[in-house]
Amino acid sequence: MNRRSFIKSSLAAAAVGGPLIVPSRVLGLDGAVAPSNRINIGVIGAGGIAGGFHFPALLRNENARITAVCDVDARRLNTARDGVSGYYANSLPAGTPGDCAGFQDFRELLALPDLDAVLIATPDHWHAVIAIAAMKAGKDVYGEKPLTLTIAEGQAMVNATRRYGRVFQTGTQNRSNHVVRGICELVRNGVLGKVHTVQVGLPASIQLPRQPVMPVPPEFDYDLWLGPAPFMPYTEQRCHFSFRGILDYSGGSLTDLGTHYFNVMHWAMGVDHSGPVSIEGHGNFDRNHLSDVANTYQYDLEYAEGFKVTGGTSLPLGVRFEGENGWIFLPLGFPGPETNPTVQTPSASDPALLATRLDDRATRLFVSNDHHDTFLRAVRTRGESASPVEIGHRSTSVCHLINISMRLGRKLRWNPLTEEFVGDDSANQMCSRAMREPWSLT
Amino acid sequence: MKRNTRAAAALAIALCLGSGRPVAAEPATIHPDPIKVVVVTGDHPFNEKTFLEAFDGQPxxxxxxxxxxxxxxxxxxVSGWNYDVMVLYHFSQVTPSPARQQAFTELLDRGVGLVVLHHGTLTYPQWPETERIYGRKRDVGGPFGFHLDQRYTVHLADPSHPILQGMSDFTAEDETYTRYYGPTRPDNHILLTTDHQPSDAVLAWTRSYAHSRVFAYQHGHDSPAFGNPAFRQILTQGIRWTAGRLPEENGGNALSSGSVFRQRNLEWALAALPAYESGNSRSAPAVIESKVSTSLGDAAAGEALAARLAPLLSSPATRDAKSLLLRQLGQLRATAQIPAVAALLKDADLSHMARYALEAIATADADSALRDALPATTGTQRVGIINSLGQRRDPQAIPALTALANAGDDEAAAAAMKALGNIGSQAALDALHEIKPPAALEITRKWALLGGAQLLINSGNVGNAAAVISPLLDEDSPALLRATALRLLITATPADALPRALAALKGGEPETRRAALAGLRDLPGTPATLAYSECMPALDTGTKVQLLTVLAMRGDAAALPAVLAAVTADDESVRLAAIKALIPLGCEECVPVLAKFLTGGSETEKSAVLATLERMPGTAVSRAILNHAVTAEAPVAASLIAIVGQRGATPLLDDLKPLVHHQDPAVQAAAITALGLLVMPDSLPGIIGLLGDPPSPRGRAALEKSLAGALLRMRDKPSTLQVLTSAAAREPAAMRPALLRLIAALGTSPAFDFLSEMAAEGDANDRREAVRALATWRDATPFDLLWGIATNSPDAPTRELAMEGCVAMLALPDARFKEDRMLLCVRALGLTGDVDLRVELLALLEESQDIAVLRAVLPLMGDPDLDAAATATTLEVASKLIMDFPDETAAAIGKIAAEASDGGMRRRAESVLARMREIRASIRAEWNFNEDTGGWAAANQCETALKDGSLLIHSTGVDPFIQVTRDIPPGSYLLTLRMKSDSAGPAQFYWTTDKARTFNSDRVLTITPVQNDGAWHEHQLILTLDDTLRELRFDPSCAPGTIQLQSIRLMIPPSPPAQP
Known part of the structure; x- marks a missing residue:
């Protein structure tokens, strides 16, 4: 029995002979306090962000039960599945079902009728295909950022979320950080007066040295890892964490962290459903490495709402709002859990700006102090998530727009209403990419 | 995230930020295409300014x-390489990595001109290929020699060579080398020679390597050479020659523009690309990608480039090469090359990459190429092409897709139906209606119809969309499909869909119920709100919770009665959802309803109610909360008052004031906190007045704290200060201390001026109170003032108050103290008699590494109040100084070992002494610079002096060094050095021995990196001598500046730990 068939057979045992997991949806007990009200969730992609962030958060959340995990790499899959099952075996009362099923192919996970939701923590090039398939299969989705690889994928995800009536939350957990929310509320309520400029500083992208072609490890379903991306011969650094350096799967640090930072900027400026009208980016692209994303870059954006965004990899990491009354800088670092220490103390031209107390007529922003719990609550109540799909799509679009400008080497005009470039066919063509067969967004 | 950024960062710096030196003239008009030259330096000092000036004046x-x-x-x-010529003036003695060697030689293969200059000709001694590249050949008959400041005549060996045109023999003042170039290689073309001794005879030559021209030139050590017009002319002519701008030989032809590199680059890449395989050098791909990138804004250039690339698709090039070409052709979107691309649609390995290119080309030709490939393909390849046709929404593909849907291949049929849904036109949907798939694919057809219906809705064709959707709702379809159909129908025709939505809401099927809930966002108007709200009683608990949540998201106040009714529902989860829903929907009338939970609800309900009360918007709500607080029992009243503060209900400030004197302390405290949160600049005087009539001493302290917090919010600091100072002048004396502390809490310069003026000029009481206030300042701003008062005031209590502030500030991490902090602590120790302050100061002094501190603290050992603290500080400080002050520290530590009353302290002292003896015994040579220079003397471009137990070196040039004569026997030594520097460049030790009597690069130790940051740093090196050392030389930097040495030691290295 090879490893893959072991996983499948152990799954079959779990599904057939194992304890029955009662889906809360089937019982119609949403909102009730019974244990069966817990959300059954499947985690697709058991890499670093899942292991370091999602699994711990979901395992300790009494409203969730991880009932299935999926990874194309059986080594990761086994570790995750055994870890989840082991955790529940040790923490749940005796006799409580806690076995976790494992799959290498997400389609098998999505076919489980007893799953309420999935959490997608795969590389970026898989996000849209899996999310749309999951929603079509009746699952609510927590989708890791950056939401998409292309703008067209984001549009398709927005449409799919509405069409299938699903709850969707983007993994931009700054939306559940009270420090970030506080600063965004100050800016939104005009503490700085009219904000004319926002500076967004990002880190340089990962650089990957060239590597020789290698044999694919037997535990790794490389063809499924590539999925819709163009075929390229296997080499270790192409996959797992370092995919972030390769344009076939990512947009570099610009999408990886930019989506967090622009998300915060959009929140503060009240342009969650908008975007820039003018984009000019300049990047230094790797050409002799395995990585081919822009390593360092800079950009200038203009919003029709009357402010400019400027930034790149030469500025401190974070978002700086400049207005008539002074400036506020929000350091963002590398966002982790909501209690993330890298969201450091904000600074301002006058500390009194930060101490401002808003009155009882002020605009207040959506309150979430636990990104996972807010998602689970939204699944249960059909309420609002902390970072709905439109918001994730629009903030990721900013990153894609800059990347397109950098790759074309010219300033671009964008219509945020129609989501099209103005008078630039080449740029519009770069809003989508062909997918390797048999994958598509439908 | 760890990154390998060094190389790229350096190149980026070179490209973007480096000392690029655009020529002074007007290249745009005179030379439209200047030669791009990169000048590579490193591993050797040089005068950057005068060196780079040698390139000036060349447009x-x-x-x-x-x-x-x-x-x-x-x-x-080198993928982004864009230089025509490289001038190598670096001095690396480290053989480059294989990858860098390959990149270097590849550049020469691509025709980049090469100038190797002076010590650049000596790089890479262990890399044999450089003999063929540079044309040098090391004479191994004796040691290499270099000879500074030689003056000699240079002869032109071939005056007709283009580089030397118009020149004649000249005089050079420069460094020479001996026994390096030796016998010249026979294929070198000799240009310059000399008869001078000591010097090798040949000074310059040309040659070729791969496709590059190479010019090697020995001159160029320092400013006298750089300033020599002959040197400048030969250097710049050499650059022109290697670029191809001068004829290769006399009588030949030069390139009129461009360079050898630019001519050869694309040709080279096109020739190299067919062999490209993933993982190998990306230089050829990079050249092509770069050319494509620069062609993107120019359609004609793009087509021309595509015409060069496309023929390779039908060549025997590798799969990786063709894959890369297809990506590039997709970027170029060159319509003329569609046939060449489409030919690969049938290639099993490259079909998807051909589609990658074709999907980017928005012309009918690309559509027809895809359609035409359908009959010739099968399996997943054909599925991919079908997907592309759907993605492109090609209306002409409808017949072919329809045929495929009926053709019996399930995979193709499913893809074809999805593609028809993606096309989404009425014709495509009509075709979908006509298709009769096998039973297993019927569901695919229906999903495709829904996909098409969405596109009809998006295009505004809602009537036709509804016609497509409605039958799917009534059929015996899976619940998920019917739910999606309902959701789309609500979007298409909301009014017509409302009854269906309400039925689904009340129905028993979870999926359609969820669709009805999700659809509420697309149902306009209050009637929909009311209709949904009216369903509430008929719903199960879970659905009630969901409906309340969705109604709250909708934000229509028409739902309020239903929500308020749900606040008293039987089920707690429903009550909680209703309480939360009141945040956007609620009003002041909800306050009494909610407040009931604060006395009778569960903890969960109380928590939910407090959250809702805090976030329901509007001042009317705030007032309702306060009104309720006034009549509520004390604990509830306090909670509600706290909420009024949190809500920022500033208009209610005056209403809150009386509550400061409420009989219940909890209510008092809540009111005081709330006042601090609500006070604004205009209301500040009124609140300050409360300080004169506090409910209690504790209440006054709380009010002061609350106001101090409020001051941080005051943006108009001058006006705020005015309010405070006016109050201080106006209000009774009893309020003044608190007001002065508030002025200090304001923390502005004018506030400081006000208090410092009062401290200087007020009456005795004023002065004392001002000092007391200044001592509470949040940073060390008032330190100097307080220090002056602590040392000079005639009033003893004032002095102690000031000193108390000073000691508190000395403990702050304030940069202003720098190295003075310890000195100030010592002085404070002598000034204050307060035991607590002195103990605190001794604790601060433990950080010190200063002998003066040791001397000051030592006498305090034995003092009945301070003995323990003084002993601890003495041991801590002395332990850090055992190397530099061995006798004095040994005495101090010995005293502790012998006399300390604390046994633990005695044992620690003994342990330090033992370690000290061990270290001292290993020292073979030592210079501490405490009393003299120990024989070190300035030898070149510097001056030396003793200062504060260190040797001060003032460097005046680019090659400063000092020397000492000392005999050190052969052996291996740990060489330690403590230094600080504000100069630049690495520091180096050179030495001579019995057998090798000159300083040269055979015997050098380099300290890298030297942090020239003006702070003390300790360095350690291993010095291995196979012969007796006679002289030691230290080159502290490569630039003017100041360097301080505290110690240099040669020690026997500690034995390595025993191997297990």
Whole structure:
């Protein structure tokens, strides 16, 4: 029995002979306090962000039960599945079902009728295909950022979320950080007066040295890892964490962290459903490495709402709002859990700006102090998530727009209403990419 | 995230930020295409300013200076290479990595001109290929020699060579080398020679390597050479010659523009690309990608480039090469090459990459190429093409897709139906209606219809969309499909869909119920709100919770009665959802309803109610909360008052004031906190007045704290200060201390001026109170003032108050103290008699590494109040000084070992003494600079002096050094050095021995990196001598500046730990 068939057979045992997991949806007990009200969730992609962030958060959340995990790499899959099952075996009362099923192919996970939701923590090039398939299969989705690889994928995800009536939350957990929310509320309520400029500083992208072609490890379903991306011969650094350096799967640090930072900027400026009208980016692209994303870059954006965004990899990491009354800088670092220490103390031209107390007529922003719990609550109540799909799509679009400008080497005009470039066919063509067969967004 | 950024960063610096030196003239008009030159330096000091000036005044030469920090990182990534010529003036003695070697030689293969200059000709002694590249050949008959400041005549060996045109013999003042170039290689073309001794005879030559021209030139050590017009002319003519701008030989032809490199680059890449395989050098792909990138804004150039690339698709090139070409052709979107691309649609390996290119080309030709490939393909390849046709929404593909849907291949049929849904036109949907798939694919057809219906809705064709959707709702379809159909129908025709939505809401099927809930966002108007609200009683608990949540998201106040009714529902989860829903929907009338939970609800309900009360918007709500608080029992009243403060209900400030004197302390405290949160600049005087009539001493302290917090919010600090100072002048004396502390809490310069003026000029009481207030300042701003008062005031209590503030500030991490902090602590120790302050100061002094501190603290050992603290500080400080002050520290530590009352302290002292003896015994030579220079003397471009137990070196040039004579026997030594520097460049030790009597690069130790940051740093090196050392030389930097040495030691290295 090879490893893959072991996983499948152990799954079959779990599904057939194992304890029955009662889906809360089937019982119609949403909102009730019974244990069966817990959300059954499947985690697709058991890499670093899942292991370091999602699994711990979901395992300790009494409203969730991880009932299935999926990874194309059986080594990761086994570790995750055994870890989840082991955790529940040790923490749940005796006799409580806690076995976790494992799959290498997400389609098998999505076919489980007893799953309420999935959490997608795969590389970026898989996000849209899996999310749309999951929603079509009746699952609510927590989708890791950056939401998409292309703008067209984001549009398709927005449409799919509405069409299938699903709850969707983007993994931009700054939306559940009270420090970030506080600063965004100050800016939104005009503490700085009219904000004319926002500076967004990002880190340089990962650089990957060239590597020789290698044999694919037997535990790794490389063809499924590539999925819709163009075929390229296997080499270790192409996959797992370092995919972030390769344009076939990512947009570099610009999408990886930019989506967090622009998300915060959009929140503060009240342009969650908008975007820039003018984009000019300049990047230094790797050409002799395995990585081919822009390593360092800079950009200038203009919003029709009357402010400019400027930034790149030469500025401190974070978002700086400049207005008539002074400036506020929000350091963002590398966002982790909501209690993330890298969201450091904000600074301002006058500390009194930060101490401002808003009155009882002020605009207040959506309150979430636990990104996972807010998602689970939204699944249960059909309420609002902390970072709905439109918001994730629009903030990721900013990153894609800059990347397109950098790759074309010219300033671009964008219509945020129609989501099209103005008078630039080449740029519009770069809003989508062909997918390797048999994958598509439908 | 760890990154390998060194090479790219260096190149980026070179490209973007480095000392690029655009020529002074007007290259745009005179030389439209200047020669791009990169000047590579590193691993050797040189006068950057005068060296780079040698390139000035050449309108056709555009240089970029690329200093190397890792010997030659410029060769790490040559994919973006854009220089016609490289001038190598670096001195790496480290053989480049294989990848860098390959990159270097590849550049020469691509025709980049090469100038190797002076010590640049000596790089890479262990890399044999450089003999063929540079044309040098090391004479191994004796040791290499270099000879500074030689003056000699240079002869032109071939005056007709283009580089030397118009020149004659000249005089040079420069360094020479001996026994390096030796017998010249026979294929070198000798240009310059000399008869001078000591010097090798040949000074310059040309040659070729791969496709490049090479010019090697020995001159160029320092400013006298750089300033020599002959040197400048030969250097710049050499650059022109290697670029191809001068004929190769006399009588030949030069290139009129461009360079050898630019001519050969694309040709080279096209020739190299067919062999490209993933993982190998990306230089050829990079050249092509770069050309494509620069062609993107120019359609004609793009088509021309595509015409060069496309023929390779039908060549025997590798799969990786063709894959790369297809990506590039997709970027170029060259319509003329569609046939060449489409030919690969049938290639099993490259079909998807051909589609990658074709999907980017928005012309009918690309559509027809895809359609035409359908009959010739099968399996997943055909599925891919079908997907592309759907993605492109090609209306002409409808017949072919319809045929495929009926053709019996399930995979193709499913893809074809999805593609028809993606096309989404009425014709496509009509075709979908006509298709009769096998039963297993019927569901696919229905999903495709829904996909098409969405596109109809998006295009505004809602009537037709509804016609497509409605039958799917009534059919015996799976619940998920019917739910999606309902959701789309609500979007298409909301009014017509409302009854269906309400039925689904009340129905028993979870999926359609969820669709009805999700659809509420697309149902306009209050009637929909009311209709949904009216369903509430008929719903199960879970659905009630969901409906309340969705109604709250909708934000229509028409739902309020239903929500308020749900606040008293039987089920707690429903009550909680209703309480939360009141945040957007609620009003002041909800306050009494909610407040009931604060006395009778569960903890969960109380928590939910408090959250809702805090976030329901509007001042009317705030007032309702306060009104309720006034009549509520004390604990509830306090909670509600706290909420009024949190809500920022500033208009209610005056209503809150009386509550400061409420009989219940909890209510008092809540009111005081709330006042601090609500006070604004205009209301500040009124609140300050409360300080004169506090409910209690504790209440006054709380009010002061609350106001101090409020001051941080005051943006108009001058006006705020005015309010406070006016109050201080106006209000009774009893309020003044608190007001002065508030002024200190304001923390502005004018506030400081006000208090310092009062401290200087007020009456005795004023002065004392001002000092007391200044001592509470949040940073060390008032330190100097307080220090002056602590040392000079005639009033003892004032002095102690000031000193108390000073000690508190000395403990702050304030940069202003720098190295004075310890000194100030010592002085404070002598000034204050307060035991607590002195103990605190001794604790601060434990950080010190200063002998003066040791001397000050030592006498305090034995003092009945201070003995323990003084002993601890003495041991801590002395332990850090055992190397530099061995006798004095040994005495102090010995005293502790012998006399300390604390046994633990005695044992620690004994342990330090033992370690000290061990270290001292290992020292073979030591210079501490406490009393003299120990024989070290300035030898070149510097001056020396003793200062504060260190040797001060003032460097005046680029090659400063000091020397000492000392005999050190052969052996291996740990060489330690403590220094600080504000100069630049690495520091080096050279030495002579019995057998080797000159300083040269055979015997050198380099300290890298030297942090020239003006702070003390300790360095350790291993010095291995196979012969007796006679002289030691220290080159502290490569630039003017100040360097301080505290110690140099040669020690026997500690034995390595025993191997297990």
């Amino acid at each position: 056709d030469i555009d240089i970029v200076h690329a200093p190397q920090h890792d010997h030659d990182e410029i060769f790490e990534d």
